[in-house]
Amino acid sequence: MVISNRPLRFIIATLVACLPLMTFANPEVDSVKVHTEVAHETTEQSHEGAHAEPTDVKSKIKAFIGHHVLDSHDFTFFSDEVEGKHYGFSLPVILWDNGLQLFSSSEFEHGEAVAESNGNFYAINHHDGKIYKTDASGKIIEDEKTGFPENERPLDFSITKTVLSIFIAAILMVLIFAGLAKTYSKNGGIASGAGRIFEPVVLFIRDEIAIPNIGEKHYKRYMSYLLTIFFFVLFLNIFGLMPFGINVTGNLTITFALAIMTFLITNLTANKNYWGHIFWMPGVPKVMRIVLAPIELLGVIIKPFSLMIRLYANIFAGHIVLMSIIGLMFIFKSWLGSSLSFALSFALSILEILVAFLQAYIFTLLSALYFGSAVEEHHHEEAH
Template identity: 85%
Template sequence: MVISNKALRFIIATFVICLPFISMANPEKDTTIVQTVVAHEGAEASHEAHAEPTDVKSKVKAFIKHHVLDSHEFSFFQDDETGVHYGFSLPIIIYDNGFQIFSSSKFEHGEAVAESNGNFYKINHHDGKIYKTDAAGTITEDEKSGHPTNVRPLDLSITKSVLSILIAAVLMFFIFTGLAKSYAKNNGIASGAGRIFEPVVLFIRDEIAIPNIGEKHYKKYMSYLLTIFFFILFLNIFGLMPFGINVTGNLTITFSLAILTFLITNLTANKNYWGHIFWMPGVPKPMRIVLAPIELLGVVIKPFSLMIRLYANIFAGHIVLMSIIGLMFIFKSWIGSSLSFGLSFALSILEILVAFLQAYIFTLLSALYFGMAVEEHHHEEAHH
């Protein structure tokens, strides 16, 4: 019996599609649980919003949410049976009628109220922020928006994201100071661990900075371009570790990086750059009045696109990867879990490529904006 290639492909595709629906462990029990959850979903929606997750799907969702949020402690993992957290606490620095400094261990992983100099604080489970409360730790929420109405003090704590940024900064400092010293000792020849990064440095100079900025001006931007590339790359790689580090998937971080590019672009721009924005040459004067606000809007849109692109790609990658990993615990069959593991492994490899790609794109676009800011135009308006 001979089966055609098309028929064989159809059978294989149908089998793969049906695999997630195959369960070989306690099918009757699983069905009962699903029916019970669906039956009580509407009646207990308000209660479930504040209660601890009990079923597997809710636990997976809670874990994913915890993974992408910042935290005031660095937790590696938790033993569900004993409730023991493995990790270490971080310093809490709050400005509220003076500086309040204490360890995050006082919060007992968000379950307790922390007291400092007669003030009481509690971490809200929904957003991970610290709010000022009474001794009982009461957090009141607005009936319409659902946001806490408690006073939120100025939080200057060393969070998990801040610690990751400091680690990345220290790594970059030692790696590239060592690379620079090796150049001086060996007459321009790199040695040591820094040799791994030398081709990347040359690539950024020869393929990003010089083509987009030009031979005349690229040197004054090289320090920033190298810093921003490796900074984003290291943080992206940290995000692939199983410690819940999601720095570049944080909108405030990408906003800060985009603001730096925005300030450098506009503070170092020449008169030709501003002339093309406010009084574009070669265009009829009535049209210049119309185009000037549009061009000025583009000055703001450029860094905004940098911010959103980096944030969206990294954040979405974390959500998708963690969701696929969570499927291994939702599927109660060795086939479905094996497929989820294989897919998550392949996606992890792809995320490594994305980590490099997003660092490259941010650096490339920054160099392109710098090149537009210092571009010299030698034409005269009369020639148009």
């Protein structure tokens, strides 16, 4: 079907001409009401203190984004602010504090109540979402200089939202690839069913990442880890795009653990040629070897650090930007501004899907590069 340009231009020109008539701000009465409410809310906040709940729209959006990127002890699908109800499910809290303390996170009432277990009282700090030991009042004392809580913090082994997401990703991987392995054995090495979707990705990681960067002689030793880390990061990145507030790979402790595993595998499987290039580089004057050895050793530590920061920063920043753009819809209060915010957030969500795959690919590729440098064979040219 062909559409003429002349009617299309007329429609666009008409819409542009009508924009000033359709994008009026709130009426005068509403503006007065809003100013009165803001002034009243400001007065209430000044009486309630610095830790009062936000009441204006911008502060609520900022607080919501802050809670979205933090881990939590329950899954909340949506909340009703009018009735003060939260719809979701609680997760188990497992603490070690003079013995095992086990109870449901529902006792915290989304951080508004104090939980009691065997005569001990615990409260959730709203700033970091962590559990601290308190008295019956649930007061958390903060240091005046640093702002960090001074309360004792028990060892926390709770099944949080992040931990549950990791379990789900692990179970999905086991089910998917165990089924893929069964289809290979039944169909004579030919994948069937859902395995056909993942087989090209597995072959891509083997042929385009593992073999070129590690070599055909050693790549099989690392294939299980490379496949695991790729799909693990990918699934968690995809989970982060769901509207449940899951931000696993945007958590610095998670990316730190993944980077540490790459660091340990690289250095524990490295050959003597790898360590020789670090501490006593061939083809370099002896005086320069002494100078360059600490620098090369520092590079061994910087490599996993860059892995950690790259994955964390890209995913965390994506969550912040996307949630901020969505929040603009509630600030503009006009069909044009809200529509533009919605369109931009939709486009950014599509881009985040690409970023989810790209970050999993980059983490796997860099891990393969580090493994390849660790098992690289000695070159005869360097001896001369």
